[in-house]
Amino acid sequence: MANKLCEWIEDRTGLSKLLKAALDEPVHGGAKWSYIFGSGLVFLFVLQAVTGILMASYYSPSSTTAWGSVYYIQHKTSFGWFVRGVHHYGSSAMMIVALVHMFQVFIFGAYKRPRELNWISGVILLLFLAGFGLTGYLLPWDQKGYWATQVATNIMGTVPVIGKYIKILHQGGSDYGNFTITRFYTLHVFLLPISLVFFLFIHIALFRKHGVTPYWKMREDVLRDRVDPFWPDQIFKDIVFALGMYAALAGVVFWTRGAELQAPADPASNYLARPEWYFLFLFELLKYCQGKYLIVGTVIIPALALTFLFVLPFIDRNTSRYPSKRIPYFGAIFSGLTGAVVLTVLAMHHDSKDIHIIHQREEAEKQAARAVKLAEKGIPPTGALSIFLHDPIALGEKIFKESCIGCHKIGGEGGDNGPDFTNFGSREWIAGLLKNPKDAKYFKGSGAMPPIKLPDESLLDMAEFLLSQSVGLIHQNAERVERGKELVLKGNCVVCHPIGNKDLKKIAPNLTEYLSETWLKEFIRNPGDPKFYGTRNKMPGFDKLTENQLDALIQYLISLSKDRTLVSEKLGNRGYVFGLTAPRTMINFQDKS
Amino acid sequence: MENNRRKFLKIVSHSLGGVLAAGIAAPLVGLGIHPWLKETVYGTEDFINLGKLEDFPVGVPKKMNVTSSKMDAWNIFEGLVMGSVWVLRKEDDSLSVFSVNCPHLGCGINWGEDEKQFLCPCHEGVFDLNGKVLSGPPPRGLYSYETKIENNNVLINYKKLI
Incomplete structure (x- = not known):
């Protein structure tokens, strides 16, 4: 039955004949591992296409929805992070394999007559690849993609006379917006793939016409007499290579937990843009071409390099493929390669030492994590950036800067009448307080509590126990809690501090649920309450803050430590409700003030 | 001898190709059927x-x-x-x-x-x-x-x- 069906299809289509013709290509000189790169690239292209098509079924190209849809792919679907990761690192893999392929073709002299057009179509394909990288980078509409692409479109703008118009055409206007995304999207998923397939077809057809170019030392008779069939001899090697690449890609994706998604693009921010690694050399080059020489880096050098690649088969007309006969060309190509490598390394080295870049990377990571947390509650239709505009933590920070920073320092900024709040409420912060309350970082001269003379580990145990009383301690360690409990309850702490009963009063603050959201709330309202500092108190109470302001301030204070998370977030509750654009808590707060 | 080698290569190629295809298809299908698994x-x-x-x-x-x-x-x-x-x-x-x-x-x-x-x-x-x-x-x-x-x-x- 199945056989009959196959025969019927074969009779009507000639499919297997076609397949046979495609696979039966004779490989002169024998199948070789050195021929795997071309088919490896075809494999990677197909991989990019299928992962890309699937992501396109979730992606929404507009300036208000792009980030949200990529966030959804990355964090809300089961395999989205993996598929996106494969697509992201797949682009780098394609670039690497394409460069290896190109240099191999160059070293083997496979660009020489009659294969000039193979070479030229290959260079065109390489340019398309760069185009894919450039257009794809912008699509998530995150900080990194947005600002790096700004550099690229500004480079377009430096082309004399027509630059301005090319730039507007690519951006879809004089500034970035919805049309920038729709245009980059159209290029990335329609124009570039169609063009690439067209040139790939030409490239492969020409390759089939002229056959492989083996190692230059292969003897003529071997080349003539040894013929392997493409299937299975060469395809076996190609499949092993493809499998190896996919395994490596999957490994990288797991290792890095997928491609990065930074916070939504903020046109008002001051972000130091960096392009993808394979454009870094061009980026670095621009540092040396400033002022009126800018055009040398943006247009002249790249244009010269490309022209050289395009005309190479016509200027190197010597029929010998021996490298020793092609020294000037080797010199040119490899000095270009060395230049690019040196510039790339310089750029990376510079960034790894630049304190602004390092700081920005840390900040960007924090922002990204925050954005993902906020997006969890839904992104308002006004766009991904609005999640930040109504972030209670941002409001809390504002209140802190208005009311608290006069006495409390954070990150080196602020007064020093009260304890330093850098890393406030972390295990380390509390252990430090226990170690020496009179330290300049804590209560200084006004501290009445004697230092606890225990090893650091024991102090950390005590901190673990104290923090474990409130929900939201990350990676709580049960053994430490037990040890800490023993130390706190059986030591001298309870002589001065009540613990276990919220309303009990002694001479020092009640430590029941120490630093929890409720504890902080009561404390900030009235630190002079007998259950806190009583008559010894020096901090003013902030009972004038509205409930919502106080909530925001506490969310901010808790966010200062990496050891703790907000209860509302830990439980996955919507602690506050978004209005059309603003959380209701914010609206209430504005009404009252 | 040569034929046996090729026969073997064909079997191995088919198997490896199958593993590769499955490895690629699995996450793609997983992503594709997301609306079955979760309310959107x-x-x-x-x-x-x-x-x-x-x-x-x-x-x-x-x-x-x-x-x-x-x-x-x-x-x-x-x-x-x-x-x-x-x-x-x-x-x-x-x-x-x-x-x-x-x-x-x-x-x-x-x-x-x-x-x-x-x-x-x-x-x-x-x-x-x-x-x-x-x-x-x-x-x-x-x-x-x-x-x-x-x-x-x-x-x-x-x-x-x-």
């Missing part, structure tokens, strides 16, 4: 607040808009009017909340203050105060919703018609 468009609240109990007069049905929020993949839409319902507060403060759509063909029904009946203008379906069919083509009484009162607020489960 949904109301964020099970029970929607219609207002305070005292806002509803006893014995007279009152038409109320149902306002809630909707998650649409990554977006949240707040304050959306999802539809409207007829709310009847009874003497004992129990509630009946009816769908505004006639169970016949879905036309919007009105409350006739003079007749003290629900009337469907399309095919003259008539229902009494409790939603029971009195005359006309409707095959059943008015659809209603599960209700509850919490902190004096009237809440309905808008997801399920009874």
Whole structure:
């Protein structure tokens, strides 16, 4: 039955004949591992296409929805992070394999007559690849993609006379917006793939016409007499290579937990843009071409390099493929390669030492994590950036800067009448307080509590126990809690501090649920309450803050430590409700003030 | 010998190719069927607040808009009017909340203050105060919703018609 069906299809289509013709290509000189790169690239292209098509079924190209849809792919679907990761690192893999392929073709002299057009179509394909990288980078509409692409479109703008118009055409206007995304999207998923397939077809057809170019030392008779069939001899090697690449890609994706998604693009921010690694050399080059020489880096050098690649088969007309006969060309190509490598390394080295870049990377990571947390509650239709505009933590920070920073320092900024709040409420912060309350970082001269003379580990145990009383301690360690409990309850702490009963009063603050959201709330309202500092108190109470302001301030204070998370977030509750654009808590707060 | 080698290579190539294809297809299928695995468009609240109990007069049905929020993949839409319902507060403060759509063909029904009946203008379906069919083509009484009162607020489960 199945056989009959196959025969019927074969009779009507000639499919297997076609397949046979495609696979039966004779490989002169024998199948070789050195021929795997071309088919490896075809494999990677197909991989990019299928992962890309699937992501396109979730992606929404507009300036208000792009980030949200990529966030959804990355964090809300089961395999989205993996598929996106494969697509992201797949682009780098394609670039690497394409460069290896190109240099191999160059070293083997496979660009020489009659294969000039193979070479030229290959260079065109390489340019398309760069185009894919450039257009794809912008699509998530995150900080990194947005600002790096700004550099690229500004480079377009430096082309004399027509630059301005090319730039507007690519951006879809004089500034970035919805049309920038729709245009980059159209290029990335329609124009570039169609063009690439067209040139790939030409490239492969020409390759089939002229056959492989083996190692230059292969003897003529071997080349003539040894013929392997493409299937299975060469395809076996190609499949092993493809499998190896996919395994490596999957490994990288797991290792890095997928491609990065930074916070939504903020046109008002001051972000130091960096392009993808394979454009870094061009980026670095621009540092040396400033002022009126800018055009040398943006247009002249790249244009010269490309022209050289395009005309190479016509200027190197010597029929010998021996490298020793092609020294000037080797010199040119490899000095270009060395230049690019040196510039790339310089750029990376510079960034790894630049304190602004390092700081920005840390900040960007924090922002990204925050954005993902906020997006969890839904992104308002006004766009991904609005999640930040109504972030209670941002409001809390504002209140802190208005009311608290006069006495409390954070990150080196602020007064020093009260304890330093850098890393406030972390295990380390509390252990430090226990170690020496009179330290300049804590209560200084006004501290009445004697230092606890225990090893650091024991102090950390005590901190673990104290923090474990409130929900939201990350990676709580049960053994430490037990040890800490023993130390706190059986030591001298309870002589001065009540613990276990919220309303009990002694001479020092009640430590029941120490630093929890409720504890902080009561404390900030009235630190002079007998259950806190009583008559010894020096901090003013902030009972004038509205409930919502106080909530925001506490969310901010808790966010200062990496050891703790907000209860509302830990439980996955919507602690506050978004209005059309603003959380209701914010609206209430504005009404009252 | 050479033929055997090639036969072997073919088998290995097929197997490796199969492993590769499966390795690529699995996550793609996993992503593709996401809408089977997880709700992508949904109301964020099970029970929607219609207002305070005292806002509803006893014995007279009152038409109320149902306002809630909707998650649409990554977006949240707040304050959306999802539809409207007829709310009847009874003497004992129990509630009946009816769908505004006639169970016949879905036309919007009105409350006739003079007749003290629900009337469907399309095919003259008539229902009494409790939603029971009195005359006309409707095959059943008015659809209603599960209700509850919490902190004096009237809440309905808008997801399920009874």
